[in-house]
Amino acid sequence: MNATLIQAIAYGAIPVLLAITLHEVAHGYAARHYGDATAAMLGRLSLNPLRHIDPVGTIVMPLLLIFLTSGAFVFGYAKPVPVDSRNLRRPKQDMLWVAFAGPASNLAMAVLWGLFAIAQVALGMNEPFFQKMAEVGVLVNLVMAALNLFPLPPLDGGRMLVALLPYRQAVMLARIEPYGFFIVLALAATRMLEYWMGPLLAVMQTGLGWILRPLALLVS
Numbered sequence: 001m002n003a004t005l006i007q008a009i010a011y012g013a014i015p016v017l018l019a020i021t022l023h024e025v026a027h028g029y030a031a032r033h034y035g036d037a038t039a040a041m042l043g044r045l046s047l048n049p050l051r052h053i054d055p056v057g058t059i060v061m062p063l064l065l066i067f068l069t070s071g072a073f074v075f076g077y078a079k080p081v082p083v084d085s086r087n088l089r090r091p092k093q094d095m096l097w098v099a100f101a102g103p104a105s106n107l108a109m110a111v112l113w114g115l116f117a118i119a120q121v122a123l124g125m126n127e128p129f130f131q132k133m134a135e136v137g138v139l140v141n142l143v144m145a146a147l148n149l150f151p152l153p154p155l156d157g158g159r160m161l162v163a164l165l166p167y168r169q170a171v172m173l174a175r176i177e178p179y180g181f182f183i184v185l186a187l188a189a190t191r192m193l194e195y196w197m198g199p200l201l202a203v204m205q206t207g208l209g210w211i212l213r214p215l216a217l218l219v220s
Contacts, residue, residue: 011129015137017049019109019144020078023102024052028081030101034094036087044081054079077181080154092170096163099156106145107204113137114212122219138208146200150193152184153177 025047028039039045044052053059057077088094117134120127149157154177162170176183187193 011132011136012140015113015133015140018137019106019140020058021047021049021052022105022109023144023148024078024081026101026105027083027098030098031081031083031088034098035089036084036098038084038087039081042082052078052081092163096160099159099163102156103145103148106141106148110138110141110145110204110208111211113141114208115215118212118215118219121216142201142204142208143197146197146204147184147193149200150184150196153180155180155184 025045028045031038032040032045046052054077057079083095083098085091085095088098113134116137117131119125120131120134148155149160151161152158153162153174158173158177158180162174164170165173184193
């Protein structure tokens, strides 16, 4: 592992752990709000990253891909928070918001990392490590939000689409879920996923700019 990859891991460790932890916790809190306390009963409404790390998806797979692709392609996942839709007050409709809570938390974190970058300027902090960490924090959360909004189960976007579609079409789409992860991997490996990620990331970055630019101008 060269020095560049070591630096990338150092910059990204905290942003990635926060991104996956708060993403899963957001699902759990949303589910509890709408009537399902499964995640709470299993102790998954925790900010302890160890409760959400999947040994293969969070550690082995990303590190393996970093080695194999020299950091050009990294993919991973956390241990999903359990949600029993039968406990929701309106199972189909409420799952829309339970699924959306994860990407929404990442968008909120992207804003917070952006504010952290602006605060460093305002306070005269000139520490490149924290500046880079803030940049990585914004990027990781935007990428995680965009990826999870892809409309294919088991990603959040797929579950949102299942909630929005009429019953027959929703059942057909839900049947793809056992294979969805492998489909997404294939799309990412062949770079087809970029046709989704590129435009959506551009929209998100533009929106983030609109939110942060007034504050950035004040401290510049």
